[in-house]
Amino acid sequence: MTVPGVLNVLFKYVDENKSRYIENLREAVAIRSISSLEEWRDETIKMVNWTADRLRKLGFQVSLENIGMQVLSNGTKLQLPPVLLATLGNDPKKKTVCIYGHLDVQQATIGDGWDTDPFELVERNGKVYGRGSADDKGPVLSCLHAVEAFQKINADLPVNVKFIFEAMEESGSIGLGELIAREKDRFFQNVDYICVCDGSSLGKDVPCIVYGLRGFCFFYLTVECASQDLHSGIHGGAVCEAMTDLVYLLDSLVDKDGKLLITDIYKDVIPLQPEEETIYAKIDFNVEDYSRTVNATKLLHNDKVKLLLNTWRYPSLSIHGIEGAHSESGEKSVIPAKVTGKFSIRLVENQKVEDVQASVIKYLHKKLEERGRATKIKVSIGGSGAAWKENPNHPHYSAAMRAITSVYKIDADLIRAGGSMSVITTLQQITGKNIINLALSSGDDNTHSQNEKMNIENYMNGTKVIAAYLYEVSQLNK
Template sequence: MAAPQQFFSYVDGNAGSFIQRLAKAVAIPSVSGDGSSRKHVFAMAEFLAHEMEALGIQVNSVDLGNHVLDGEELPLPPVILGSFGHDPKKKIILVYGHYDVQPALVSDGWDTDPFVLSPDEKTGRMYGRGASDDKGPLLGWLNVLEAHIKSNIELPVNLRFCFEGMEESGSEGLDELINSRVGPGEFFDGVDCVCISDNYWLNDRTPCVTYGLRGIAYYKVQVSGPQRDLHSGVFGNTVHEPMTDLIHLLGQLVSTKGEIKIPGISSLVAPVTADEMKRYEVLDYTVADIEHSAGAQVAISDNKTRVLMGRMREPSLSIHGIEGAFSAPGAKTVIPARVSGKFSIRLVPNMTPENVDILVFRYLQEEFAKLGTKSALKIENLHGGKPWLADPNHWNYRAAIKATETVYKKTPDLTREGGSIPVTLTFAEALGVNVLLLPMGRGDDGAHSTNEKLDRSNYIEGTKLLGSYLHEVGIISKS
């Protein structure tokens, strides 16, 4: 039997308290990438562990030791491992989520305080950093469990939880932890499949299940020259300027049409099959959708398939910022002594951080040599992760598709996503099981952006979806 009606009724009847739970979580500014917020990341871990224990989950907060962030040694936030159910007749489903968030400041352009969940009654949108990425989905699992316990419905599977606090900052320490606990009798032993709810629908109307993710290779290119910042009136046209050199270098990375200029990259990309091509053609997705998500008419092409493939199965290179550059208001006449450009490449099969590194380092060094400057160049790879592809015909996917049809009365789009969640690949490789991405939020949620939101209906129906999925898995394991 599919998920019982009492489950759906409980979720509907307790939507208000589920939203309260989300509001409490959003109020904790658990920004992992900023050292001064580290205490909040720990506070978020504590909040979560407490919520989980109250539901009867056996919780183990695993200390990952320290790391260095911007020259400061800091404790890493714990990975929260939880267990619920030990019935050998049921499958063991591992769910993953992250409780850290991207930075957010009102001055970035938020219309509301990013750390106060702000529901808009008219549109049903609930604004707040982390509402969609990834606190809403993570709490969705706890809502599911609460609904079962309070309604006396037997959970059809055994659950294992793995919640981390460093996802937005390269998941430091997580791979080691997972790999160290896969042996007999260890935490991850016996897991039958993995479900991750940490991505989005393509648009705002059709749910999706996701079977692929791009990887990433993130670089910092530092150009340095004078010993200290200089005055352009005194030193302009007198010394080699690091900023000028860096801008030239960054200008050689990618065309304004999105083509990566680094030689050798395109030959690493796996060719498209006819079958795969068909999947893009049937997706409920238009160029207008991506422009709606972006909030402006800025798509790189009018061709749907080109835009879809650009996001799902082609690499991309984005320039993110320049550290050390003068960026305040006003007209300071400084020549910065040292500047660092940050850029990343999204990877697709058969690219890996390793084979891309070689091409990137060689190309930057060659292009820098052409500048004929006396500045110094230093290239660093800040973090990386391989791309991932799963089999969308696996029972784990069939359960998710069925659950989506039950809750949303729609067949979900089968998508590959442009972002990176490196742990997906770690789970697939370390556990050797199928991994499913089952998103809760919509394509226009603005994760990592200003005015991030989660629609009330996505949170509530999304909770039903996660619960239904567990019941569909339960049915499959009996048949």
């Protein structure tokens, strides 16, 4: 395909600004916007303000929307970081594109096994390492740099642009749904297309556009056996221990093949359709490469289609850890008094969050009753969001496909993904607009894990793809 002249000029400008783009990312990564830890809430708010300042410099009209307070597990309240709404241009002759991104990051400490400080951007072998480099500060900066590039080459911005950037995505997007509903007839009124700019490609080579995501339910299962930790020599054999009951309950959740034992969960899962296996079989995905990339000891499925089906269109359950037990190194011969097992379930199309939550709570109490002799348990619900699926035959998807081809010179894969973004479901339900999910980072970027990184080439291409996407959308008939 031929790349339009304006994009050719813009791509050249982008290439010339690589160092500056990396410096901007360095500044963003250094802000510890960890939304899940209250001690970093100030930094999370700082990250929103940092972005707002940059947007104002680009001429955006910016508003920082107060979305209220977060109620912590101990009952205290904490101010939520504001959601950033930004608008540039209101030409009625142009289409209006709204892009979503997030400014917060997952927890990270060097003690988790990082090779370098997670909050100091380190450049090595064509990659930049740091928490948030790929998820989602790099992609968010690509959006800002794309708009800036149009301005710097003195080209007209082909569409009206709106950004919605939140800073609670890694903690269940608390408060965002209510804001989107509130802004339905204001901020979202003239929006034609929505692009969610977050997530990773499937592999390392072929860029991806995502048209489906799994949903998410986080659970806290607390078991208590005493008012404080006890010496295991003195009290071992006398008291019912919380950890014994907790591992029993956690072991009752999922079997060795990854199948959930909470059978109710499967009642709303849509049976496999005849065409699905064919679609999945065509996708550029190699099980052996995948296994090597994650360095998995063992996969649950060695067949490509089965593996994709089980990460995209069937639910899964992961046990994340236990709070309140002895988790540091060394020996501590303690009976922990109060322990909280944390696990989450990824939901799929047609499963309702509330139904899944009710099934889990009912199931755990049933298992406890079956056991007969138990300590106190409490099941609490954490962040959640429904699954999402869009129609990938929409012209909006074709525009995004062309944008990617103009940069990467290959066709993107249209895929579903296993991760979750509750914001997409909310945006779809409230605005009724077609949504794409552009995955600008690579499948091996270690988002949510140690040594998260962004390939510098993908970071540069991300800016080009966003610019090309804005151009391609401007060419669509409304």
